[in-house]
Amino acid sequence: MANPINKALAQWLFDRRNEGFSREEVRALLIEHQYVEEDAERACVIAFDCPPDDLESLLDDDLQAEAANQTATWIEGFEPSARIKLAETQNAIPSDHGDIKVVCRSERPYVIGLANVMTAEECKELIEYSRYRISRAMVVSPIDGSDLVDDRRTSELVMHSRGESPLIAKLDERISQLTGIPSDHGEGLQVMRYGVGAEYAPHYDYFALGSLGERRHLKHGQRVASLVIYLNDVDAGGETIFPYGDLSISPQTGHASYFAYTDKDGRCDGMSFHGGAPVRAGEKWIATMWIRDRPYVASE
Numbered sequence: 549m550a551n552p553i554n555k556a557l558a559q560w561l562f563d564r565r566n567e568g569f570s571r572e573e574v575r576a577l578l579i580e581h582q583y584v585e586e587d588a589e590r591a592c593v594i595a596f597d598c599p600p601d602d603l604e605s606l607l608d609d610d611l612q613a614e615a616a617n618q619t620a621t622w623i624e625g626f627e628p629s630a631r632i633k634l635a636e637t638q639n640a641i642p643s644d645h646g647d648i649k650v651v652c653r654s655e656r657p658y659v660i661g662l663a664n665v666m667t668a669e670e671c672k673e674l675i676e677y678s679r680y681r682i683s684r685a686m687v688v689s690p691i692d693g694s695d696l697v698d699d700r701r702t703s704e705l706v707m708h709s710r711g712e713s714p715l716i717a718k719l720d721e722r723i724s725q726l727t728g729i730p731s732d733h734g735e736g737l738q739v740m741r742y743g744v745g746a747e748y749a750p751h752y753d754y755f756a757l758g759s760l761g762e763r764r765h766l767k768h769g770q771r772v773a774s775l776v777i778y779l780n781d782v783d784a785g786g787e788t789i790f791p792y793g794d795l796s797i798s799p800q801t802g803h804a805s806y807f808a809y810t811d812k813d814g815r816c817d818g819m820s821f822h823g824g825a826p827v828r829a830g831e832k833w834i835a836t837m838w839i840r841d842r843p844y845v846a847s848e
C-alpha cells in the first residue's frame with residue numbers, strides 16, 4: 549500500500565470525521581492529495597466504518613509503541629514458547645500410528661521438518677474427505693478482520709472443526725501429543741489445495757498489533773505455532789519457504805513442517821516469515837493446524 553495508515557493520517561481522519569466531513573468529501577481530499585483509489589477507500593473504511601475505539605487506538609502512543617515492539621528482529625535473541633523438546637533430542641517420536649521422524653531442524657526461525665506425521669492412507673482419506681468441501685482461500689482483512697479473497701493466496705481450502713470426523717479427531721489428538729499443547733488450542737485442521745501456479749506468498753502466521761483487523765483476531769488469543777502437513781507428493785515446486793532462514797522444505801506425503809514464533813511474553817519472531825512457493829507441476833494438498841496460546845473458541 550503506497551500510503552499506510554500511520555498516526556498522522558489517523559489523526560487527520562479523526563479530525564475530519566469530528567468536523568462532520570462526509571465520506572465522499574474525505575475521499576475527494578485524499579485523491580486530491582495523490583492517494584490512489586484503493587488507499588483512499590481503505591482510509592475511508594477506517595474513518596467511517598470502524599468502531600471509534602479502533603481509530604482512537606491508532607492515535608494511542610502506548611499502543612503504537614507496543615506494536616513496534618511486538619516483533620523480534622534477527623539481531624535480537626528469541627525463545628519460542630512452543631518448542632518440541634523431544635524433536636530436539638531424539639530422531640523419532642513415538643505416536644499412535646508409529647514413529648514420527650525428525651528430518652531437519654532450524655533454531656532460528658524455529659522450524660522442525662518431520663516425516664510420518666500421517667500415514668499415506670490417512671493422507672488419502674483426508675484429501676477425499678475435503679475434496680468436495682473446498683472453496684477459494686481467504687486472508688484476514690487488515691482493516692476490519694473479515695475474510696478477503698486475495699491474490700497473495702491462490703489456493704482453495706476447507707476449514708474443518710475440531711473432532712469433526714473420526715480421522716480429524718485422531719489427528720487433533722496426535723498433534724496435541726506431538727506438540728505438548730492441548731488440542732483445544734488448535735483452530736481446527738484447515739485443508740488446502742494448490743493447483744499449478746498457485747502459491748501462498750510469504751507472510752506471518754501470528755497476528756500483528758499494528759493492523760486493526762488482525763488485532764481484533766487477538767481477542768481469541770495469539771498464534772504461537774503452525775504445523776503444515778503435506779498430504780501428497782508434488783511433482784515440482786510447492787515448497788514451504790522461509791526466506792529469512794534461507795530454508796525450504798519440499799512437500800512429501802505425510803511429512804510436515806512445524807514452526808514456532810511467539811515467546812512466553814507474546815513477542816513474535818519476524819524471522820518466521822514464510823510462504824508456499826508456486827506449484828510448478830502436479831497439485832499440492834496440505835493440512836494446516838494453527839495453534840493459539842490459549843483455548844480457542846471461534847465464535848467467542
Ligand SMILES: O=C(O)CCC(=O)C(=O)O
Nearest residue numbers: 748776787788823824836
Ligand atoms: O503452503 C505452504 O507450504 C505454507 C502454508 C502456510 O503458510 C499456512 O498454512 O499458514
Ligand SMILES: [Fe+2]
Nearest residue numbers: 751752753822
Ligand atoms: Fe503460514
